[in-house]
Amino acid sequence: MPTMINLTINGEKIAAPEGTSVLQAARQAGIFIPTLCDYEALEPEGTCRLCIVELSGSIRPCIRVSCIQEVKEGLVVETETERIIKNRRLILELLLGRSPYCRELLDLAGKCGVMTSRFLTGEDDDCIRCGRCVRVCRDKIGAYALCWVNRGYNRKVATDFERLSEYCIGCGSCAQVCPTGAIKMEDRGNQRRIYTWGQVVARFELEKCEKCGRYFAPRKYIDWMRRKAFKPKGIELIDLICPECLRKTERPAPAKVPFGNGAFPAW
Amino acid sequence: MDVAAMDAILAKFPTIRGNLIGILHEMQSHFNYLPEEDLRYLSKKTQIPITQIYSIANFYNRFSLKPKGKNTVCVCLGTACHVKGAERVMDEIKAQLKVDVGESTDDMQFSLEEVRCIGACSLAPAVVVNEETYGQVAPKQIHGILQKFKK
Ligand code: SF4
Numbered sequence A: 001m002p003t004m005i006n007l008t009i010n011g012e013k014i015a016a017p018e019g020t021s022v023l024q025a026a027r028q029a030g031i032f033i034p035t036l037c038d039y040e041a042l043e044p045e046g047t048c049r050l051c052i053v054e055l056s057g058s059i060r061p062c063i064r065v066s067c068i069q070e071v072k073e074g075l076v077v078e079t080e081t082e083r084i085i086k087n088r089r090l091i092l093e094l095l096l097g098r099s100p101y102c103r104e105l106l107d108l109a110g111k112c113g114v115m116t117s118r119f120l121t122g123e124d125d126d127c128i129r130c131g132r133c134v135r136v137c138r139d140k141i142g143a144y145a146l147c148w149v150n151r152g153y154n155r156k157v158a159t160d161f162e163r164l165s166e167y168c169i170g171c172g173s174c175a176q177v178c179p180t181g182a183i184k185m186e187d188r189g190n191q192r193r194i195y196t197w198g199q200v201v202a203r204f205e206l207e208k209c210e211k212c213g214r215y216f217a218p219r220k221y222i223d224w225m226r227r228k229a230f231k232p233k234g235i236e237l238i239d240l241i242c243p244e245c246l247r248k249t250e251r252p253a254p255a256k257v258p259f260g261n262g263a264f265p266a267w
Numbered sequence B: 001m002d003v004a005a006m007d008a009i010l011a012k013f014p015t016i017r018g019n020l021i022g023i024l025h026e027m028q029s030h031f032n033y034l035p036e037e038d039l040r041y042l043s044k045k046t047q048i049p050i051t052q053i054y055s056i057a058n059f060y061n062r063f064s065l066k067p068k069g070k071n072t073v074c075v076c077l078g079t080a081c082h083v084k085g086a087e088r089v090m091d092e093i094k095a096q097l098k099v100d101v102g103e104s105t106d107d108m109q110f111s112l113e114e115v116r117c118i119g120a121c122s123l124a125p126a127v128v129v130n131e132e133t134y135g136q137v138a139p140k141q142i143h144g145i146l147q148k149f150k151k
């Protein structure tokens, strides 16, 4: 049983297990805090800054991002003070400055009462630099195909030397986790393409499912997964079967193994 | 690609972990820039993903992914230098070298760069060539300064 930490969020007394973030604690209590970069399966990085809250009580009063703030005994959290609302609007305006047509951002802006942005740059880039794609590729898949390049305003997600990636395995996790759809995966016939703002990250040929004949995954991805998957003795992974057919197939229940990044042990 | 040079650089570092920036520094001084093949070789040797190396090489000003000239001309455009006419000095250098900021001359003799403050405001406007600092530079002195470094 983990130690429980007592804190107050918006006047409500809450107990959360040690090590959880203020954001998680608030969510458990059913309190809504807008977020963009936070993703359940990934380590939080605090890049979008939308989840700011006001803290006081056991620490010096301040504004912090709640997704990377651990709960502390006696913490008093306010999520909807005037100061927070004002700052959150400012952050949304800044995000909208470069992504004025991003639907998720506009939705959030509507919820938070932001009408227009004072910081329009004339650019139209849906990427909000949240880093989810980089994190999933690096921390969960272990392919290290995406990275940050440049600094400050010019920061962006790219592949090494901004060319077609040799390291991408075509799993599409980046497209899956992207909150705005700025990085996309597209299957057409037997071709898979992963692309972002003007850069094609990688191209693949897809393999056919042995059962239904549908194109479903690139070779590289299948090999990667085979290498990483846990194989009980004597049981070979059933190959080249698409997820849908696999669901209909009888198979031994997989044992749970931690899904680490085994690609670059030295890192 | 220069495998021998790379191995010599790598041999200087007992461990790889935590020394990546040091290695990149050595490479930058040796090659005058960070060549792609050598970075890929480094990645292979050290097992550090190339994207991580590329990210770091991209982040710091000191590292350059394009070949750099033999001499680096740095013009300070900080507040004091700006007020004292660094802009005119810069224009003169651009005209003489026929390059823009961040570029190198065709003969690879000079690279031109700007900085925001080198902490020598009393010398404004200041120009640094390699390790040498020139203070109170007037546009008409530029030719002489550049000649000194030209071989
Ligand atoms: S591409 Fe999507 S996931 Fe990646 S940083 Fe941009 S917005 Fe975030």
Ligand code: FES
Pocket (backbone or CB within 6 Å): A034, A035, A036, A037, A038, A045, A046, A047, A048, A049, A050, A051, A052, A065, A066, A067, A068
């Ligand atoms: S969710 Fe906390 S900074 Fe993005």
